[in-house]
Amino acid sequence: MIVVNYLKNMPAWARWMLYAVIGVAVLNIVQGFDDTTLLTAESSSRAMLRWSVPILLAGLGGLFAERAGVVNIGLEGMMVLGMWFGAWGALQFGAWWGVLLGALGGAMGGLLHAVATVQFGVNHVISGVAINILGPGAARFLSSEIFNKKFKSAGGSITQSPRVPTVGRFTFPFLAGGNLFGWKTPDFLGWLSKRHWVFVSHVGGIVRGLVSGMSWVTLFALAMVPFSAWLLWRTKFGLRLRISGERPEAGEAQGVNIYFYKYVGVIASGALAGLAGAFIASAELSGVYKEGSTNGRGFIGMAALIFGNWRPAGVLGGAMLFGYPFALKLQDLNGKASHALLLVTAIAMFAVMVWAMVRRNRGDTALAAVFGGLALLWYLLADTPPTWWAAILPYVIVLVVLIFFTKRLRPPAADGQVYRKGEV
C-alpha cells in the first residue's frame, strides 16, 4: 500500500517516466529469453516513431473533433483523401506543397463532416461511415483521372502514384549530432549508446532513435502535442471549443457561437488526419500513394484517442504504444520479437491483475489473470510465433483498456450528441 500511495503522490509526468523506464527494463529482460535485441534496438525506436506519426496525427485530429463534441469515425476516409492530395501535391508542385495540400484535402473531408453533423444534425457515426466510403472512392476516381493518365509514364496507376518527392529529414543537434547552421554538433546519445554501460546505454540508444533522422512532418506532429494542450486548455479559444463538447447549452448561454467552434474543431480534425495521410504518402517507407496503405490507421488513431483519455499527451502515449508492434513486425524477420511480445503482453496483463487486486476488485483480478494466463500459455506453446499478432495488438490493447479502465476514462460530456441552437 505504501508503494501505491507513493505512486499516487508523484506528479503525473514522473509517474509516466517511471512506467516507461520499467517498461524498457521489462523489454530488456524479456528479449533475452528469445535471443533477440530488437525490442530495445535504436532502429526499433526510430521505426516506432515513424509508425506512430500517422496514428498520432489522426488521434490529435480525433481530439479536436471530439473535444468540440463531434465524434469523427471518418478519420480513415479523411486520411485517404490527405494521402491522395499529399501525393498529388508533391508530384505537381513539390514536397512541401504535398504536405500542405494533404492537410487541405483532409480538411475538405472535415468540412463535409461538419456540414452534415453540425449544420444538418446528422448522426455523427452515420456521417463518418459515409465519409469512409467517399474518401477511398474519390481517391480512386482521382487516381484514374490523374495518376493513371498524366503520370502513367512515370509509373502511376489507378491504385498507385509514382514515387513522391519527400520533405527533408531532421536530427536534433547536440542530442543526436544534428547540424546547427551548418555546424555538425556532437552526438551525445550516440556516444552514450556505444559505452556498454548496463541499461543506460540501452536507454541512450532508444532515445537516440526518437530524436534523429525524423521527417520534418514528424517534428511538426510531435510539436502539435504540447501545442494542442496549450491551445485547448490554456486559451480562451480552447475553453470555448471544449465547452462545445462538454455543455454546449451552457456555452450558448455565455454567448459562445457553438456552431463556429464545432466547425473549427471538425475541420482541424480533418486537416490533421489529412496530414497523417500526406505523411504516409511522402515520408513513410515507400514514398508513394498506394491504395489501402492507410491500413485502418485512422481507426487506430481513434483508439489512441480513447487510450489517451481524450488528452494530447495520452494520445502521444497511445500512438507510440500502437506504433511499436508495427515497427517490430517490419524488422522482425525470424519472428522472435513477435514471440517475445507475447510474454510482454502476459506480464502487462499480470500487472493489471495486481492493480485490480490492490483495489480489491475480484472480478477484474480474475479476468486479468485469465487473459495473462492465456497470453503466457500461447507464449510457451507457440514456437512459430504468429506474425499477425503484431497487427491486431493495438486493437486488443484498446479493448483491454476499455474493459478494465472504462470507469477511469472521461470523454467530453456531450461527445457525439447532436446540438441544435436554442434546444436543451
Added chain:
Amino acid sequence: MRTLSRRFALGAAAPVMALVFAIVSSSIVLLLAGSNPLHAYGDMLNHASKLETMVDILNRATPLFISGIAAAIGFRMNLFNIGVEGQYLLAALVAAEVGGVVRLPAPLHVALILLVGMTVGAAYSGVAGVLKVTRGISEVISTIMLNAIAVSGLIVAGLKVLQAGGAVGGNVTRVGTAQIPKSGRIPNLNKIVEIFTRDIGRDRKLTGVLVIAIAVGIGYHVLLNRSRFGYDLRASGANPFAAQAGGVSPKRMILTAMLLSGGVAGLVGMTEIMDSGLFPSNPIQGLGFAGIAVALLGRNSAIGAAIAALIFAFLDISSGILQNTGSASREIVQIMQALIILAAVVAYQVTERIRDREEAKAASAALSGVTA
C-alpha cells in the same frame, strides 16, 4: 387524408432528392473529368436492361440486403453495429470450413452451414453486446476494434491453419477452405427464372441465397412490426427509460438486438461461399460497411433496404460496363454511392425537421381550438 398523403410525399421526397442530388453532382464530376455524363448513364442503363446483368445485380444485391438488415436491427435499437464487416467474414470462414468437412444429406447440410454462420456471427457481435451491457463500452468503438481483430487477425490465422494441409495435386496450394460438397450448397435459381424468360447465358447463375434474403426480410418486417418483441425493441430504441418503466430491460434488449444483428450478419457471406463452394483467400470485403449504407438509405425498413440494395448493386455492376465502353471512369460509381448516402441522411434529417415543425404547429392549432 391530406396530411397522410403529405406525410407520404415528405417520406418519399428525401430519397428522391438524394438520388437527384447524387446524379447532378456526379454529372458535374464527370464533366470536369471530360466525360459525357449522358453517355455514361446511357451505357449503365442499357447494360442493366440485359437479363444477364440483372442476374448480376440480384447476386450483388442479395448480400447487400442481408447486411443492410443486420445493420438495421441495430439501428432500430439505437445501436451502431459497425462490426457487420468482421462478423460476416468470420462467420463465412467458419461456416465454409464446417460445410467442407461435414458430410450430411442435402437439406441438413445446408441448414448446418447457415446455422454455423449465424452462430458465429452472433457470438462475435455478442462480444460487443456483453461489453456494452457489463462494462458500458460503446458498441461503436468495440465493434471497430473487433472488425480489425477479425480481418487482420482471426481471418488471416484461420486461413493459414485451414489451408495448411491442403495441397491439391502436385505443388498447387489450395487457396481458401475445403470445397463444400454439392449437398451443402444451395442450388441456383436459374431454372425458376428461365420459366419466365429466355435462357440465362454466359454461365450466370442466380444465387439461391436470394430466397434466404427474402425470408430474412420478411422475418425482420414481421418480427419488428408485428410482434411484442419488435415493439419492445423499437420502444427501447426510441426511449430506453420509458421502455424500462414499461417493464422492458434495456440490457436484455441491447444484448438480444446485438445477437440478432450478428446472427443475420453471419448470413452475408453465404452468397459467396455457396457460389464458389469455399471461403476464398481474398473474400469480398466491405459488404458490412455497404450494409450500413443500405440500411441508412432504406430507412431501416425491409422494403426500403431492398430498394437501396438494388440501387447499390446496380451501381456496383455498372462500373464494369463503364470500364468496357470507356465512357467514364468506373470509379465514379463509388463516388455516386457515397454521395447518395450523404445526401440521403441529410435529406432525411431535413424532412424530419419539417415534419416535427408541422406536427408542433398542428398540435398548437388543435390546442388553441380547445381553449378558445
